[in-house]
Amino acid sequence: MMKETEIKKLTDMVADFVGHIGKKLPDDVVAKIEELGSKEDAALPKVLYETMTKNQSLAVELDRPSCQDTGVLQFWLKCGTNFPYINELENLLTDAVVQATFATPLRHNSVQTFDEYNTKKNVGKGTPTVWWDIVPNSDTCEIYAYMAGGGCTLPGKAMVLMPGAGYEGITDFVLDQMTSYGLNACPPLLVGVGVGTSIETAALNSKKALMRPIGSHNDNENAAKMEQLLEDGINSIGLGPQGMGGKYSVMGVNIENTARHPSTIGVAVNVGCWSHRRGHIIVDRDLNVTCDTHSTWKFEA
Amino acid sequence: MVEIRDGKKVLVTPVSKEDLKDIKIGDIIWLDGDLMTCRDVAHRRLVEYGRELPYDIKDKAIFHAGPIVRKIEGTDDDYEMVSVGPTTSMRMEKFEYEFTKETGVRVIVGKGGMGPNTEKACKEFGAIHCVFPAGCAVVAATEVEYVAEHHWDELGMPETLWCCKVKEFGPLIVSIDTDGRNLFEEQKVIYNEKKEAAKQRIYPEVKFIK
Ligand code: SF4
Numbered sequence: 001m002m003k004e005t006e007i008k009k010l011t012d013m014v015a016d017f018v019g020h021i022g023k024k025l026p027d028d029v030v031a032k033i034e035e036l037g038s039k040e041d042a043a044l045p046k047v048l049y050e051t052m053t054k055n056q057s058l059a060v061e062l063d064r065p066s067c068q069d070t071g072v073l074q075f076w077l078k079c080g081t082n083f084p085y086i087n088e089l090e091n092l093l094t095d096a097v098v099q100a101t102f103a104t105p106l107r108h109n110s111v112q113t114f115d116e117y118n119t120k121k122n123v124g125k126g127t128p129t130v131w132w133d134i135v136p137n138s139d140t141c142e143i144y145a146y147m148a149g150g151g152c153t154l155p156g157k158a159m160v161l162m163p164g165a166g167y168e169g170i171t172d173f174v175l176d177q178m179t180s181y182g183l184n185a186c187p188p189l190l191v192g193v194g195v196g197t198s199i200e201t202a203a204l205n206s207k208k209a210l211m212r213p214i215g216s217h218n219d220n221e222n223a224a225k226m227e228q229l230l231e232d233g234i235n236s237i238g239l240g241p242q243g244m245g246g247k248y249s250v251m252g253v254n255i256e257n258t259a260r261h262p263s264t265i266g267v268a269v270n271v272g273c274w275s276h277r278r279g280h281i282i283v284d285r286d287l288n289v290t291c292d293t294h295s296t297w298k299f300e301a
Numbered sequence: 302m303v304e305i306r307d308g309k310k311v312l313v314t315p316v317s318k319e320d321l322k323d324i325k326i327g328d329i330i331w332l333d334g335d336l337m338t339c340r341d342v343a344h345r346r347l348v349e350y351g352r353e354l355p356y357d358i359k360d361k362a363i364f365h366a367g368p369i370v371r372k373i374e375g376t377d378d379d380y381e382m383v384s385v386g387p388t389t390s391m392r393m394e395k396f397e398y399e400f401t402k403e404t405g406v407r408v409i410v411g412k413g414g415m416g417p418n419t420e421k422a423c424k425e426f427g428a429i430h431c432v433f434p435a436g437c438a439v440v441a442a443t444e445v446e447y448v449a450e451h452h453w454d455e456l457g458m459p460e461t462l463w464c465c466k467v468k469e470f471g472p473l474i475v476s477i478d479t480d481g482r483n484l485f486e487e488q489k490v491i492y493n494e495k496k497e498a499a500k501q502r503i504y505p506e507v508k509f510i511k
Contacts, residue, residue: 047472055437068384068438167507179492184413186435233499237492275436
């Protein structure tokens with residue numbers, strides 16, 4: 001294959017995957033929504049879950065995006081330094097988003113700041129958002145793709161606490177967001193909590209936390225314990241589907257953490273809505289692709 | 302008019318004040334008839350600039366939403382609804398009292414709660430606010446039978462007034478009723494109490510700084 005052909009193949013692959021995640025939720029979200037729905041017995045949450053489930057099957061049947069807010073596309077890359085397309089990757093992701101925008105179709109969600117006009121292509125200066133992790137001596141590339149909605153994961157909240165506030169302060173910060181910002185972010189939520197040394201490290205950790213599968217746990221024992229405590233605590237508030245009351249509030253709480261300066265505790269909360277449209281693919285040097293989030297996705301070049 | 306169909310309570314436009322009398326917060330209802338999309342700029346035009354709406358919504362329903370529509374092939378000016386989900390109603394809160402007073406709208410549909418202006422309007426003029434489940438844009442689109450008229454197209458696709466004919470549009474969860482009771486506000490009191498209790502349970506377990 002000529003390099004051009006290969007780049008086109010990778011672009012088509014990403015565009016196809018982006019279109020797919022707009023119409024079909026990942027396997028873990030589907031299973032969790034089904035589980036939470038089956039545990040409700042009051043009439044209101046039951047009707048809401050039924051409507052949400054019906055919406056997802058209609059989206060596939062009619063081949064339309066399941067929520068009208070198809071978000072801003074955000075990519076988190078774990079790219080090997082020997083991945084043959086590392087140089088082309090960032091441009092190719094932009095091309096893939098434009099392609100998916102017209103093929104799917106996606107809503108035009110990119111407004112140039114200060115000039116204040118909608119580009120009508122869903123891409124602009126710095127969008128799609130791309131975060132890079134470079135992996136030395138690897139020749140594969142992992143791509144997380146996320147449709148970040150205007151009411152859920154884009155707003156988020158972060159602050160830097162004083163160490164005196166401790167993990168009790170983190171608890172307050174997370175729970176207080178749930179009855180304000182979280183309530184309007186279309187529960188049941190996947191809650192991403194980032195802990196770090198500063199505003200931006202905590203914020204990025206909270207976004208990465210949302211990429212982790214539902215039901216997975218932080219490697220650190222204390223952090224994993226706190227995930228469970230927060231999950232049980234937020235569930236006990238009983239936000240229910242759409243924030244209108246029910247037995248549960250969240251699909252899970254994922255914490256990602258990095259070290260901190262002795263004088264600071266950075267904390268951030270970032271929520272994924274029930275329509276948590278994120279996907280993960282692993283591409284090798286020959287452009288063979290595997291996907292561990294969507295058993296429903298098959299790519300044919 | 303109110304009809305009961307297979308156990309479903311369906312409001313059929315025109316809706317009177319009387320029709321809404323027995324509908325309370327937390328009830329699940331459906332809607333037949335006229336539903337016009339109407340959001341930020343349309344509210345501002347009416348309330349701040351005193352412009353009259355080009356479509357009469359007295360005793361009818363509005364939807365806080367910005368849809369994706371598609372022109373029907375072979376027609377000049379006919380559109381179909383592809384995807385239409387509610388947007389955050391709270392943005393319209395500051396206009397909703399005046400808006401309801403001026404237009405005589407009966408049913409306001411959106412996402413999330415609204416505040417005291419809307420409560421007051423619902424109580425004084427006999428109207429309700431309902432929530433359509435967010436993220437369910439395909440369900441909503443398939444419950445639109447057709448788009449009868451559209452106005453103020455210059456505002457662009459999301460802000461255009463799309464005057465839809467809907468059939469069993471819902472489920473709609475009543476969040477403010479004609480007594481002015483507000484489901485989200487009442488729920489919030491309960492949520493906050495439970496939240497404080499949860500914090501007290503967590504604190505002793507997270508003393509990682511020793
Ligand atoms: S929060 Fe999620 S489900 Fe709700 S409207 Fe936004 S993107 Fe859609």
